[in-house]
Amino acid sequence: MKCASKLQKRENTQRSLPGLCIAMGFVLLATSCSNQALFESIQQNHLQRCETIPIAQQAACEAHYQTSYEEYQREREALLREDVPN
DSSP states (O other): OHHHHHHHHHHHHHHHHHHHHHHHHHHHHHHHSOHHHHHHHHHHHHHHHHTTSOHHHHHHHHHHTOOOHHHHHHHHHHHHHHHSOO
16 A cells, blocks of 8 residues: 555655646746846737727737837836835
8 A cells, every 4th residue: 555655645746746847847937037128019919909909909009019119118117116115
């Protein structure tokens, strides 16, 4: 009975190991992306979604997602300064 239990634990560990390796790979990949690259990727995703809405709304949607990374950073830093208590 002890042998079967040890064998089952080993099989469970072996099954979860590939999943753990994949998860670690995603974490490493995600942390290797720069904030700017991530921002630009998300912007592109939003712009592609704008193409799926009615044509009359597409221009406004696209205009909403034309912010540059530098402009985003300035706005973000200004908001963070406002949140800091004096």
